[in-house]
Amino acid sequence: MATSTYLSNPALTINAVNLTDQCTSATMTYVTQPQNSSAFGSTDSFYVSGLTDHTFEVELFMSYAASETYATLAALVGTQTTVTISPTAAGLATPTATAPKFTLTNCYFAELPLINATLGELSTLTLTFQGGTLTTATS
Numbered sequence: 001m002a003t004s005t006y007l008s009n010p011a012l013t014i015n016a017v018n019l020t021d022q023c024t025s026a027t028m029t030y031v032t033q034p035q036n037s038s039a040f041g042s043t044d045s046f047y048v049s050g051l052t053d054h055t056f057e058v059e060l061f062m063s064y065a066a067s068e069t070y071a072t073l074a075a076l077v078g079t080q081t082t083v084t085i086s087p088t089a090a091g092l093a094t095p096t097a098t099a100p101k102f103t104l105t106n107c108y109f110a111e112l113p114l115i116n117a118t119l120g121e122l123s124t125l126t127l128t129f130q131g132g133t134l135t136t137a138t139s
Contacts, residue, residue, distance in 0.1 A: 011089040012058065014129075015081045017072045020089065024124060025059040028085055028102050030134060054134045056083050056104050062116065062123040069125070073112050080106040083129050095137040107132030 011020045035050040063069045084103045086092045091099030107129040117123050 008087075009089075010085050010087050011092045012083065012085040013092065014058075014072060014083050015076055017067065018092075019060060019069065019072060022060045022063060022069050023058060024061065026057070026085055028054070028056045028083075028104065028134075030054055052134070053131060054104055054107070056085070056107060056129040057126065058083075058129075059124050059126045062125050070114075073109070073127070076109045077112045078110070080108055080132070081129070082132075083107060095139060097138045101137040103135050103137070104129060104132045105135070 010023075010026055011018070012023060012026055013019065031053045033050040033053055034047040037046045037048045038044070060069050065071070082103065082105045084092060084101055086095060086099055086101045088099040091101050095101035108131050109127070109129050112127070113125050115123070116125055
């Protein structure tokens, strides 16, 4: 059976700023909260879909240079923003069925680690954006 694979090299923006050159990993997750719909007399649990609660987790190199990681993110703490990601850089500008663009609007950004330092290692930050409305563009 043939499988379709791709070499991971996504492109992303946070608050319309392209931080692809600072990114080492990214995960956008489509989440639906399960709601128990079991009734009296049930011997099994049954679930229906509740609210959506999407997440976008990204690991970035920390940079304090102008228009880089810290400058882009510091003002966003405690606010809602928009993040976009595509499996390819071209997909951000022109999404296709094989390079869709996922956009999470009004997602909440709760915390920004100011320093994450280890001797002899490049400083990275793991950030989480939660909630919002997820849309997928394929054209």
